[in-house]
Amino acid sequence: xxxxxxxxxxxxxxxxxxxxxxxxxxxxxxxxxxxxxxxxxxxxxxxxxxxxxxxxxxxxxxxxxxxxxxxxxxxxxxxxxxxxxxxxxxxxxxxxxxxxxxxxxxxxxxxxxxxxxxxxxxxxxxxxxxxxxxxxxxxxxxxxxxxxxxxxxxxxxxxxxxxxxxxxxxxxxxxxxxxxxxxxxxxxxxxxxxxxxxxxxxxxxxxxxxxxx
Amino acid sequence: xxxxxxxxxxxxxxxxxxxxxxxxxxxxxxxxxxxxxxxxxxxxxxxxxxxxxxxxxxxxxxxxxxxxxxxxxxxxxxxxxxxxxxxxxxxxxxxxxxxxxxxxxxxxxxxxxxxxxxxxxxxxxxxxxxxxxxxxxxxxxxxxxxxxxxxxxxxxxxxxxxxxxxxxxxxxxxxxxxxxxxxxxxxxxxxxxxxxxxxxxxxxxxxxxxxxxxxxxxxxxxxxxxxxxxxxxxxxxxxxxxxxxxxxxxxxxxxxxxxxxxxxxxxxxxxxxxxxxxxxxxxxxxx
Amino acid sequence: xxxxxxxxxxxxxxxxxxxxxxxxxxxxxxxxxxxxxxxxxxxxxxxxxxxxxxxxxxxxxxxxxxxxxxxxxxxxxxxxxxxxxxxxxxxxxxxxxxxxxxxxxxxxxxxxxxxxxxxxxxxxxxxxxxxxxxxxxxxxxxxxxxxxxxxxxxxxxxxxxxxxxxxxxxxxxxxxxxxxxxxxxxxxxxxxxxxx
Numbered sequence: 001x002x003x004x005x006x007x008x009x010x011x012x013x014x015x016x017x018x019x020x021x022x023x024x025x026x027x028x029x030x031x032x033x034x035x036x037x038x039x040x041x042x043x044x045x046x047x048x049x050x051x052x053x054x055x056x057x058x059x060x061x062x063x064x065x066x067x068x069x070x071x072x073x074x075x076x077x078x079x080x081x082x083x084x085x086x087x088x089x090x091x092x093x094x095x096x097x098x099x100x101x102x103x104x105x106x107x108x109x110x111x112x113x114x115x116x117x118x119x120x121x122x123x124x125x126x127x128x129x130x131x132x133x134x135x136x137x138x139x140x141x142x143x144x145x146x147x148x149x150x151x152x153x154x155x156x157x158x159x160x161x162x163x164x165x166x167x168x169x170x171x172x173x174x175x176x177x178x179x180x181x182x183x184x185x186x187x188x189x190x191x192x193x194x195x196x197x198x199x200x201x202x203x204x205x206x207x208x209x210x211x212x213x
Numbered sequence: 214x215x216x217x218x219x220x221x222x223x224x225x226x227x228x229x230x231x232x233x234x235x236x237x238x239x240x241x242x243x244x245x246x247x248x249x250x251x252x253x254x255x256x257x258x259x260x261x262x263x264x265x266x267x268x269x270x271x272x273x274x275x276x277x278x279x280x281x282x283x284x285x286x287x288x289x290x291x292x293x294x295x296x297x298x299x300x301x302x303x304x305x306x307x308x309x310x311x312x313x314x315x316x317x318x319x320x321x322x323x324x325x326x327x328x329x330x331x332x333x334x335x336x337x338x339x340x341x342x343x344x345x346x347x348x349x350x351x352x353x354x355x356x357x358x359x360x361x362x363x364x365x366x367x368x369x370x371x372x373x374x375x376x377x378x379x380x381x382x383x384x385x386x387x388x389x390x391x392x393x394x395x396x397x398x399x400x401x402x403x404x405x406x407x408x409x410x411x412x413x414x415x416x417x418x419x420x421x422x423x424x425x426x427x428x429x430x431x432x433x434x435x436x437x438x439x440x441x442x443x444x445x446x447x448x449x450x451x452x453x454x455x456x457x458x459x460x461x462x463x464x465x466x467x468x469x470x471x472x473x474x475x476x477x478x479x480x481x482x483x484x485x486x487x488x489x490x491x492x493x494x495x496x497x498x499x500x
Numbered sequence: 501x502x503x504x505x506x507x508x509x510x511x512x513x514x515x516x517x518x519x520x521x522x523x524x525x526x527x528x529x530x531x532x533x534x535x536x537x538x539x540x541x542x543x544x545x546x547x548x549x550x551x552x553x554x555x556x557x558x559x560x561x562x563x564x565x566x567x568x569x570x571x572x573x574x575x576x577x578x579x580x581x582x583x584x585x586x587x588x589x590x591x592x593x594x595x596x597x598x599x600x601x602x603x604x605x606x607x608x609x610x611x612x613x614x615x616x617x618x619x620x621x622x623x624x625x626x627x628x629x630x631x632x633x634x635x636x637x638x639x640x641x642x643x644x645x646x647x648x649x650x651x652x653x654x655x656x657x658x659x660x661x662x663x664x665x666x667x668x669x670x671x672x673x674x675x676x677x678x679x680x681x682x683x684x685x686x687x688x689x690x691x692x693x694x695x696x
Binding site: 004005006009010012013014016017018019020021024025038039040041042043044045046047048049050051052053054055057059074075077078079080081082083084085086089090094101102103104105106107108109110111112113114115116117118119120122135136137139140141142143144145146147148150151152168169170171172173174175176177178179180181182183184185186187189190192193196204205206207 | 501505506508509512513516517519520528529530531532533534535536537538539540541542543544545546547548549550553554565567568569571572573575576579585588589590591592593594595596597598599600601602603604606607610611614615618627628630631632634635638639642643659660661662663664665666667668669670671672673675676678679681682684685686
Binding site: 024032035036039040042043046047049050093094095100103104107108111112114115119120122123124126127128129130131132141144145148149151152153154156157163170171174175178179181182 | 230233234237251252253254282283284285286287315316318319322323326348349350353354356357360361365366371372373412423427428430431434446465466468469471472473474475476478479481482483485486
């Protein structure tokens with residue numbers, strides 16, 4: 001049934017996008033209602049997608065444990081904390097002290113620690129690679145130094161006019177690049193949206209051109 | 214002499230990264246142990262958020278969305294706690310949601326844990342403030358909140374209380390009752406500006422980490438964003454404005470030291486490269 | 501319980517920092533544990549949403565959520581070889597709605613309002629003129645990826661310099677973001693060890 005495998009899903013996406021986009025720009029009550037209903041429904045479907053993450057992790061790592069593949073015990077370190085977290089969360093609730101204990105002392109501690117590693121890598125990279133070779137790299141280094149000094153009170157202490165210089169660099173040339181980047185990102189997003197409405201984008205559904213029926 | 218300079222330069226250029234890490238740790242330790250604080254200058258972006266909250270009438274409603282990740286709470290938490298303290302000082306209705314990351318709900322709970330408990334205890338849950346919970350969908354969730362009554366999307370709050378039984382929902386039913394949006398975004402995401410700021414003309418302010426400031430500045434400059442309280446420095450500024458000094462000031466001061474360390478590394482990189490080049494040129498000339 | 505939790509968190513920080521010097525099995529173990537806990541939390545949140553928005557209303561006779569429940573359940577078809585394609589419908593719905601909502605919001609906020617803000621800049625100010633020139637040059641650098649011939653290559657060079665200023669600013673900001681996180685955790689560990 002190539003129709004239901006390929007054509008119907010692509011048309012489904014196009015229709016949904018047309019409803020959602022045109023309900024915003026046209027004052028048609030039926031379109032607005034349809035769009036509101038779709039937005040409500042998608043929050044439920046996204047909850048199922050979040051739940052799928054659990055199922056996928058269980059299947060992937062569960063297979064490794066059952067088949068005793070290489071380093072299978074690391075997969076146990078995924079499954080056991082996952083089940084414990086779920087059990088505590090569902091039995092006690094998210095606001096309970098037991099659940100908060102796991103979240104703050106395990107999840108937050110690990111994620112924050114991993115983020116903190118980047119500081120050392122960055123400092124090491126600054127020491128080894130931030131040398132000025134040409135005009136663009138000079139501007140990069142100068143801008144980085146200005147951003148670092150302006151981000152904290154240090155700049156103000158160094159020179160009373162420093163904040164004026166740093167805010168000029170941030171408000172004019174840097175902001176121009178930021179705005180240009182944002183405009184192009186938006187145009188890329190709009191082009192992607194139009195391609196999806198015209199059924200030209202297929203990769204997100206896993207449809208390949210040589211799909212076997 | 215020349216041979217010694219060369220070996221010193223070469224040694225400095227190829228120094229083991231672990232030696233560098235030890236030096237960085239020592240600097241960080243000393244900065245923490247020898248407590249000091251630098252004077253804070255309040256930026257107009259943070260002042261704008263403060264003024265907006267001060268100017269809200271009694272009984273106005275604010276929606277506060279914790280979209281950030283728990284891993285960044287150390288940096289995004291201080292501005293959120295400072296602003297929440299301010300909200301609790303004022304006679305406002307506060308709706309707290311999480312629409313971005315699932316861990317945003319944990320961030321919201323951490324903020325409620327870290328605010329001034331005397332201020333929080335003066336408010337009643339379900340009457341003055343409510344934590345609705347997490348709504349999956351990111352941008353779709355924000356758009357759904359803009360066009361649907363809250364009760365339809367959250368039949369129960371995060372604790373399982375029936376929302377229709379909480380008095381606050383009789384006064385704050387949907388986006389029409391909201392006067393201000395405070396968003397703690399994950400990245401430079403403009404969801405709330407797109408679906409609440411532009412179409413509904415509700416002012417939007419960000420409580421965010423420092424990392425995404427450059428990407429968000431164009432929105433502030435164009436007037437689409439009311440203001441921003443950015444990272445620990447922003448938290449320190451806001452604490453100064455509301456008169457409740459927390460740990461942000463010390464964090465900001467230590468950040469200054471780390472910033473100077475970063476600049477020192479960059480200067481070292483360039484000095485070493487320059488002198489190595491000089492040496493190579495001199496060796497080349499001699500040959 | 502709090503004391504045990506603090507010591508566990510401090511130990512986790514030390515294990516993570518030890519990765520700077522030597523890779524250990526403990527660090528690798530931690531990277532797997534965080535996946536498990538994060539997915540567990542996502543599942544708890546998802547189950548709470550499904551129960552409160554679908555199961556409880558259906559149990560009291562409100563059949564409105566049945567259609568999104570059916571669409572959501574189609575996601576599980578990916579485990580079947582013959583019916584895997586059914587998973588394209590819920591994915592299509594999520595992608596379609598999210599992209600549609602993004603597109604309709606982007607037009608006004610990210611495109612039109614940004615262009616209006618640029619056009620409204622008064623040109624009697626030299627800084628604004630520099631801003632507009634830098635913006636046009638930055639756009640040309642992004643759009644024309646191949647090096648252009650003179651005199652258009654000057655615009656690309658100015659654009660490249662503008663981008664370097666922006667990247668330097670981004671670097672400084674990102675550095676501070678991670679530094680703030682590190683300082684807080686380091687201070688926490690020092691307080692657990694009684695140094696602070």
